[in-house]
Amino acid sequence: MTVAHRTALLALVLHMLTGWAWWDPAVGIAIGVLLAVVAWLLARRSKALLIDAAAPDDVMESLHAAVGPQPWIERIHDMRAVYVGPFQLLITMEVEPTATVRERPGTDLVAHVTALRGRLLDEAGVADAVITVV
Structure with a gap:
């Protein structure tokens, strides 16, 4: 089970417990932010490969x-x-x-x-x- 699956399941459980329907979109936004952060970290790490950077x-x-x-x-x-x-x-x-x-x-x-x-x-x-x- 991936992080996305776990957070989606958490959102459903929280919706059932609290009755608040906004858990699912809120957790969806959190997943989107998580994906954006991971993409930024990967791009930063791979920058040297992309621009043909010299060794230190x-x-x-x-x-x-x-x-x-x-x-x-x-x-x-x-x-x-x-x-x-x-x-x-x-x-x-x-x-x-x-x-x-x-x-x-x-x-x-x-x-x-x-x-x-x-x-x-x-x-x-x-x-x-x-x-x-x-």
């Missing part, structure tokens, strides 16, 4: 710490994290490898990028990570 600074700091200084990375040009679920992040980043890594076979670079992606995916709340080499 503390989350970004932990992601930067997870990446850490890598000997094969010259520079990280861009790192972004957006919510793709209530507690799930999509990480995108652009990395520039060092000159020595660029001169080696491409399989070395692929191994480095794959390992970095694995470290990011091991972080709590990371749904996917996309790493672009520039």
Whole structure:
């Protein structure tokens, strides 16, 4: 039995006990207010998903710490994290490898990028990570 059913039943019982016919509409209005409040709370909670909001600074700091200084990375040009679920992040980043890594076979670079992606995916709340080499 849902909250709506219980309140409707309560309204009927109160009508039978008191004889006041306005219990049913009053409880109906209360149910409507309850539904409006729940809708507002859900919309407020989902706002970050709807507007593609970036992750907070503390989350970004932990992601930067997870990446850490890598000997094969010259520079990280861009790192972004957006919510793709209530507690799930999509990480995108652009990395520039060092000159020595660029001169080696491409399989070395692929191994480095794959390992970095694995470290990011091991972080709590990371749904996917996309790493672009520039």
